[in-house]
Amino acid sequence: MKKLLIGWLILITACQSASSTPIPESPTATIQPPPETATATTTRSATPSPTLTLTPVPKYFTEEFNSDMSAWVSFQTAGETTPTATIENDMLRVDISSRDTWYYAIHNSNEYKNVSISAKFNGAPSGSAGVICNYSESGWYEFNLASDGTYSILLGQSLADGIAKYIPITTDAASYLQAGNLSYEIGLACQENFLLLYINGTLIRNIDVSNYGLPDGKIGITASSFTEPMTAYFEWIKVSE
Template sequence: MNHKIFKIIFLFISFFIVVSLACSTSTPPDPTATAEPIPPTEIVQEPTEEEIIEEVVTPIATNPPSRQIAPTQPAPPQVEEPVATEEEYEFEYTEAQAFYVEEFDGDLSSYSYFLMSGDESEMDLYTDNGRLVFDLRGRNQYVYVLYEEFYYSDVIIEVYAENLGKNTNNVSLVCNYSDRFGWYEFNISNGGLYDILIYSELDGGYFTLTSGGSKNVRTGRDVNVYTAVCRGNQLALYINGVLEKEFTDRKYNLRDGQVGFGVSSFNVLPILVEVDYFAIDEP
């Protein structure tokens, strides 16, 4: 019986020793510690054949270079504009001149024209190759061109005219023009006749002061130079450099005004006259 008790005690002691050893080797969990997540399992997919080809053909550059579009033309060099001095500025500045020669190859804004008779739709007035062209295709057309910038009391005016049409026309010179009183007019026919007349605004019409014939006119299709001198009411006409007639007007007595020239047609058409220059000078 003692032997059985001893065996039971021995088994109990052995069980107690085993439990004690197990408790001493294990570490209890820390309740404050955070558990690390378990990473998901990555599914690796083998690339397809197309993706392999695309990756080989178009590799991605890690640092692509910058590109600039080349200009089609080289940029012009920067040129610094010179600053004009006061003397140069005055020289370059163009203004209307009282006495000069108009050659009809530039700005004609200082000139105007008007019709005293005839249909404007049957005429043309234009510049061509440095000439002012009167192309008149209607009967009894009286076309006048005025220089608008100045009034003159003493002046010499001259026109260089070439007749390229019929012989029945007048080339005119005008001085002492004003809207209020009228003007003096020197008419020279391509057929050899001339007259000095006045158009009076007060009396309402043309009135002949003197007239005659001249052998100095180059008739037909030719060139003539006509010159008029106006000193107040003292008038003189030159044809191709020759003094043709002088006259003093004591009735209308126009003292000053604008200057100009003109061309007139009559019953025989067409009339084509080209004016090469118009000169304004001091007497």
């Protein structure tokens, strides 16, 4: 019986082996590269950059301290602390916190051979304020009104950073000045070899400066302290022929 069963199983196995169909190998797929994408070329027209035109600073003008102050450069001589200058209520405020300190602001845009500069200022409690002409590397003329009731013309010469030499050309009192007062309109006309001095619109003196050799230069303003700190306010500055 066992032999019959074994023979039957062998027959079935043989039939299954004969009818089995092998699985064919899958064909290898050839992957084609994607078509190249056309690159769009954009041509841009060059847009010219705008040309910046600098507005020249007028040769003659009135400064009322309500616009650009970039044309002014400042420096000091002597003094232990640095003066500060700010715009306040359409005025230039100069605070000098140490004694014997000189502050200068020079308008750096133009040079003049013949020019008039005037300014309206007030200061307290003591010191001086004034205007400058013919400023250059060789020196400058400055006309100052002082709180002690005097005026002066000085020839200033820069010796080093923060150091200057002053040559007095004239110092005097005037009936237009009052001791303890530092509120005036000052004017200085630099004409060829002469300096014309004005206080409150009145010509007080004409000085020959032909021996000092400063024929031209820039204009500016100045303020200084004496024995104590001071504050000066410049309301306006006018530059004319």
